[in-house]
Amino acid sequence: MSDSLVPVTVLTGFLGAGKTTLLNRILTEQHGNRYAVVINEFGELGVDNDLVVDADEEVFEMNNGCICCTVRGDLIRIINGLMKRARKFDGIIVETTGLANPAPVAQTFFVDEGVRARARLDAIVTVADAANLPARLADSAEASAQIAFADIIILNKLDLVTPEAADAVEARIRAVNPLARIVRATRADVPVETLLHQNAFDLARILEMAPAFLEHDEHGHTEGVYSASFEVKRPIDMHKFQEWMGTLLQEKGGDLLRTKGILHVAGEARRFAFQAVHMMADGDFLETPVGPEEKSRLVFIGRDLNRPQLRRGFEACQVAA
Amino acid sequence: MNSASADTFLTTRGATRELGAHVVAACFNRAGSRAAFALGDGTVHLAAPAGAGHWQRVEVHDGAAMALSPDVTADDFCSAGDDGALRRISAAGEALTLFTSGGKWIEHVSSFAEPRGGLLACAVGRQVHLFDAAGARLKSLAHPSTVTGLAFDTRGKRIAASHYNGASLWFAASKSDNPRILEWKGSHIGVAIHPAVEALVTAMQENALHGWRLSDGQHMRMTGYPAKTESMGFTRNGKWLASSGADSIVLWPFFGGGPMGKPPVEIAQIEGIVCTRVACHPRDELVAAGYANGVVLIAQIGTQRVVVLTEGGPAPVSALAWSPDGARLMFGTESGLAALVDLSPR
Known part of the structure; x- marks a missing residue:
């Protein structure tokens, strides 16, 4: 896999799980890398950054008769647009709304030749609230999909649950997704370098x-x-x-x-x-x-x-x- | 192909510069007195029509330029960027902000000029904003999803916008804001209107073009491209639609009942190298084309004769435009090469 491809990290998770906290940390911490961040709602982030891109999650169905073949057309445009910039960046982070199904984002990287030629999906990172995840998994198909698609799962807000409860949630996650790396956290305090540039979507991993x-x-x-x-x-x-x-x-x-x-x-x-x-x-x-x-x-x-x-x-x- | 004289053409009749950033768009002003290149570093470079002398570098956008168009006026240009600014750039290199979107990317700009004024349009997300010649906003047109392409018809009466599941065709001067919706499922990524307003054509994500005959809504499907069509345009007389997306210039016949049921004509093939930009000559049945390997050539539709202007370099051609009189051609590449070629008879 070529290193000239810009790594893209997809950040999913339900509202209140700690996604915005994590994004703010990625944007403000001194980690020596520049990231373009594609978000859905401007203003939610308290950061003034010229690399924050406002997007509308726009999913469309490919015209190939396959109903599950949905793609994020806005991402195709944004990734191609970002590549024209003279000032380069080290990676792209794509935030999805809490209720979004991660499949269209992932499928975008299979479908579009222009995107494939310029960027690669590095990892799908799902932020999960340790206290609320079991309830979400029970009542929402999107929550299951977000866990199922993840390469890395941040089990957040551990200060709000007992160690036993945390273990039980982790077992629950494993039942859905045995392959993801689970990282335990409180206030999304995960070292940024353990989330980005992971090559976790890469087959070799x-x-x-x-x-x-x-x-x-x-x-x-x-x-x-x-x-x-x-x-x-x-x-x-x-x-x-x-x-x-x-x-x-x-x-x-x-x-x-x-x-x-x-x-x-x-x-x-x-x-x-x-x-x-x-x-x-x-x-x-x-x-x-x-x-x-x-x-x-x-x-x-x-x-x-x-x-x-x-x-x-x-x-x-x-x-x- | 006549390649022996290739790069000589560029050296003897052209001027080139390395501008250092992705050339996003290029065009001449309406008077044909200045040429402008808009770049991925937010600058716009202005040059004399044949490229002689000093090229002026103007800092226009805080980010990347995304679109460039001749302005409504004879001399000026209009550019848009990912900083959310729509700016007017004078031939002398002064930039004036006409509109700001509050940070949302402005990805498309188009204009129409007439003696008494004209119209300027830009696309911001799902909105298309229309401005008068003075830059005052007239109205905003809403679409169901992000606008991916903009085109005025030849008389400036209508403006078309492509988006998901088709295109919207608006009467620019209409008080009631109901567009004619042309529907076809999928993601449409660019739009062109036939010069006699007989048809509207969109490019699609699925490496195909889709068209609608405007008299009766008849669908036109134009398929078979190995890559996406990023660039297309009709010849002046409306007989042909030239398009990129294959390893040749793909020409669809818009006469004799076509393009329905007619195969396209493919000219200027460079085997295995995708054509990335096409530009139809403003008068004659000539098409200029740029390829992924940097080759730029001019092909005559009838005779299929090809003149290669440059053998190319490391980067794909990303911008290509004729001067209004068709005597000069300009192009730019993703790596920042910019060139102007004088093709007037000597």
Whole structure:
């Protein structure tokens, strides 16, 4: 992945979770980096900064007959516009409103060639209020989506809950999203450098998560958003995998929020990393070599996941024994 | 292609400068007496029409310039920036603020001139503001989503704005502010009006153009582009719509029943290199085109003859414009190269 691409961090979280506090810190702290910040409501930030861009979250449906293929057209314009500036910056932070579904933001980075040529999605960071998250997860599809999409979750306002309650919330998060990095915080006091330039959306990062792939697969949840992880031993027939995944994403892409995988492709010396946001998929061979007896792993985060069917489908992608 | 004489053309009949920032837009004033380049560092550079002598650097925007247009007047220019300012720049290089948006980006500017005055328009988010020749705001036109392109018709009677799910066509002088809405699902990112106001065409996010025949609303679908069309325009006689977004100049026929059911004509192909800017000659059936590899050329539609003005450099062509008399061409690139070429007969 080229370093000339400007990293973009997407900041999500419900109203009152601590997003604005965090943004203000990023803009005012001396961390030596310049960030362009795309926000929805001017004036909410108490900072006068020439790099704050006022945006209207404008989602549109791609004209390709796919209803879940929604994109933020305003972001396409803003990123292309920012790139014309002479005074460069080190990154872009995109704030979403509390009720926003993160999918259109993520999908923007798959869809638009101009954006792909200039910027890369670095991480989706979700700020969650430790005291209120369980209630939000119960009553709001957006809250589940924000947790499901996150690469990094800031579990904020820990001073308001007991350690036991914090652990319970974390377990709840893990059930939805086993791959995200969870950072505990009070008043959003997370070091800025641990949030930005993380390459957390990068496929290569999935590798570091690999051991955790299977650890949090909780079978108790049958409603709402949850995850399902699978592992197969024999190498993968890439042709079969692409065919299966293509059909699966086409048919179930609306329910599959995120899909990530590390594959041992038959006849290939390097690992293959795969990921998808709803129907939009992307994959690449990694620099890391395939180890002896390397397994292939796949994680789905979504709704109405049919585990036996997904397992059978993945298993059928293996080369013949 | 006739490339042997390529860069010689630029050296013998042109003037170039490295201006140091992304050239966002370029145009001549209406009199054709000055040329202006608007840059990503907020400056506007003014030059004599053939580029001779000193180029004047004017600090205009606190941020990046986003749009530039000839003003309603003969001599001035109008520029807009991401600082939310709409400014009038005189041929002598004085900048006057006409309007400020309170920090919201002003991404598009367009003007129409007539002997008794004219109209100036700019787009700020979902609003299009209309001003008279003196710069006084006449009215604001509201749209359902952010305006992505602006165009006056050739008589200045109507103004079109592209946005999500289509375009709005307004009568500029109308008291009742109801536009004609031209609908087509998706994100529309630019707009052009046929010179005889027979059709309106938008560029789309999905690498396609969409058109409406204005007499009956008949849809026109123009597809097959490998990249987005960022630049398009009709020839003076309205026969052809020239567009960027492929590795050639893509020309759609607007005669003989077209463009419906007719394939486009593709000229000046540079295999694998996307054409990024087109500019139709103000009189003749000639199209200037700039490419992603910095090549700038002029192509004749009928004969498909091509004259290469520059072999290019490291950066894509990002601005391209003819002088009003069609005797001079100006262009700029993303890396800050700016050039003026004199094409008048010698």
